[in-house]
Amino acid sequence: EIVLTQSPGTLSLSPGERATLSCRASETVRGNFLAWHQQKPGQAPRLLIYGASTRATGIPDRFTGSGSGTDFTLTISRLEPEDFAVYYCQDYSSSPQGFTFGPGTRVDIK
């Protein structure tokens, strides 16, 4: 089973700043089947990125996913107030037999 590690645990930034979130896998994610989800307090997660770099429907282009193999990055080019949330990466390369989530990165207002 792939283990996902996310860093940093918490990122404190100001609106307008750039956020760079990392997700590292314990082994190669086959097909780059890696997704990113955003979760705001009291809400369900929301799909942002799938296939490591494809934005989901309705996701603003300030969100960019990149990476391959074992190292993946989610970049938010200019933080908007609504972007302060927790971000999870998820491996779905073993679908339908298994899915793994990372522990999350919290993006806080500085």
Added chain:
Amino acid sequence: EVQLVQSGAEVKKPGESLRISCQGSGYTFRTYWIAWVRQTPGKGLEWMGIILPADSDTRYSPSFQGQVTISADESASAAYLQWSSLKASDSGMYFCARMYLGIFTTWGQGTLVTVSS
């Protein structure tokens, strides 16, 4: 609009049974897998299992196999997560999600389950 609406919060005692639901709308329910995910402060997001409503093909995470039962009712456009005997450690937020090509594209709003004596 694709939507998954889950049943409301539950407070139960250890040993009691429970079934929570996830109702889909805005799409052909039978043709998309539904996943169940648990969220707790200690373990984060954990995949529990998935079901395809069309034929009730079900896969469980080894961590949850034998602990819960996942089912679906195609005619009701609903999926279910069931416990026969709850434990305190089953407390958490439970989400359902519609899955397409392995991607969790749409999430339900979550159901909070509290198990306490």
